[in-house]
Every structure is written in structure tokens, then in C-alpha cells.
Amino acid sequence: MVMPDDSDSFRLRVVSEALRLFAEKGYEATTVDEIAEAAGISRRTFFRQFRAKEDVVFADHEILLAQAAEFLSAEHDDPWDAVCDAAMLVFERFSHWRDVARRRYAVVHAVPALRDREIVTVFRYERLFVEYLRDRLPGVSDLALVQFAALVTATHNYVLRRMVRDESAPTSQDLREVLSEVRATFRDGVPARPRTEDDVVVAVFARGTAPRRVAELIERRLNGDH
Known part of the structure; x- marks a missing residue:
């Protein structure tokens, strides 16, 4: 018999054996006694670690x-x-x-x-x-x-x-x-907010507006200045 040490590795060993039996025999057909025997523990020890067969999964x-x-x-x-x-x-x-x-x-x-x-x-x-x-x-x-x-x-x-x-x-x-x-x-x-119409700036300027003035006004608008 393998004595439990209450460690995660012990529980995982029982889990591994249980899942192997479930895969081979089916979940419903596998008993707690068979799981305990495969893991090298007693039925009592099994129920100290797990409340039911479902918990092993x-x-x-x-x-x-x-x-x-x-x-x-x-x-x-x-x-x-x-x-x-x-x-x-x-x-x-x-x-x-x-x-x-x-x-x-x-x-x-x-x-x-x-x-x-x-x-x-x-x-x-x-x-x-x-x-x-x-x-x-x-x-x-x-x-x-x-x-x-x-x-x-x-x-x-x-x-x-x-x-x-x-x-x-x-x-x-x-x-x-x-x-x-x-x-x-x-x-x-x-x-992050998806892009909406509010995120688009449409600028209209009179023909002949100086490029520097266009850039200045667009920059102010993008920065939220009016």
C-alpha cells in the first residue's frame, strides 16, 4: 500500500489512475474500490481525499x-x-x-x-x-x-x-x-473604445488658406481645442 502524504503529487496520482480507468471501462462502470486499488490506497483513504468519484475528475x-x-x-x-x-x-x-x-x-x-x-x-x-x-x-x-x-x-x-x-x-x-x-x-x-464617427475629423478650409494655418487648426481640433 502507498501511504498518502497529503501532497498534490499524491492526489494527482489518484486522479491519473481514475481517469485511466474511466477511459478504459467507462465512468459509470468504474467503482471507487477499483480506483483505490489501482492507486494503491484504501477505500477509506480515498474518501479522506475526495468526497465522491466525480471529485476525482x-x-x-x-x-x-x-x-x-x-x-x-x-x-x-x-x-x-x-x-x-x-x-x-x-x-x-x-x-x-x-x-x-x-x-x-x-x-x-x-x-x-x-x-x-x-x-x-x-x-x-x-x-x-x-x-x-x-x-x-x-x-x-x-x-x-x-x-x-x-x-x-x-x-x-x-x-x-x-x-x-x-x-x-x-x-x-x-x-x-x-x-x-x-x-x-x-x-x-x-x-478600449471602438472607433466611432466622433473619432473622425472632417476639415473644410477656404481655397488659398496657408498650409501652416491648416496644420495649426487641425492640430487644435485633434487636441480638443475649439
Whole structure:
């Protein structure tokens, strides 16, 4: 028997064995006793670590949510950047646990109840980011905080799914570059405003107006002077 050490590596070992059995036998057909035996632990030990069979499927998410929360609890110069860095941390951990992520993807998409649980789990990352930003940026519009957290989470999840499916195998650098673009859409905590008619200046001058005078008047108008 392998004695548990309450470490993340122990829990991930159980998760890996459980997902292997789910893939081979099916989620419903696999019992807790079979998971415990494959992981080299007792049934009692299993239930000390996991409340139910369903919890095993998402145990790595629980680990990563805790690590992301710990990361955000530290001091950061820029809270917006910190959220992007937290998303990077999650992605890089999943990169190391790619086999586990791939097995879970296959199992979850075969079991409707697990798909529902996955949606809830993913939302917890977004909620973590929103609550962090609310605490660090009390003067910023709540809508902007929610928009930013949702955009970071959705971007991370999209790239992660591509990695799990092995579609061109995106890397951490790929995600970092995309998140940099996401960050750039928020200027001083405000989503970049799309160009409108108000952003276009139409200038009409009498024929013969001196070029220097044209340039001066256009510059004043662009600067908001009237």
C-alpha cells in the first residue's frame, strides 16, 4: 500500500489512475474500490481525499485554483497583469499534466453530468479573478473588471483546449502573446473604445488658406481645442 502524504503529487496520482480507468471501462462502470486499488490506497483513504468519484475528475482544478489564489494573494505592481500571470500559471501546470488533461477531456465529453460540473469549475477561475480585481481596484468600473476577467479566462480556456486536442500544440509563449493583446484592450482599466464617427475629423478650409494655418487648426481640433 502507498501511504498518502497529503501532497498534490499524491492526489494527482489518484486522479491519473481514475481517469485511466474511466477511459478504459467507462465512468459509470468504474467503482471507487477499483480506483483505490489501482492507486494503491484504501477505500477509506480515498474518501479522506475526495468526497465522491466525480471529485476525482476535477481534483487537479482544485489544486490549481488554490495555487492561483495563493499567487494573487501576493503583492503585484499591476493587478491586471497579475490576473494574466495567474492564467499563465494555470496553463503551464496543465502543460506538465497534459496526459491527465487529455484523459479528462475525453471522459468529461462523454458524460453530460461531468460537462455541467466542468462549466461550474471553469467559472470559479473567472470568479477568483473578478474578486481579486475588485479588492485591488475599488475605483474601477465593476463591468470592466468582469469583462477583463471573462476575457482572460475565455482566452486561456480556448488555448488550453487546443493544447489538449493537440491542434498545432500551442505553447505557453503563444498564450502569453495573446494575453498581452487582451491586456492591451484595457487602457487604464477601461476597455478600449471602438472607433466611432466622433473619432473622425472632417476639415473644410477656404481655397488659398496657408498650409501652416491648416496644420495649426487641425492640430487644435485633434487636441480638443475649439
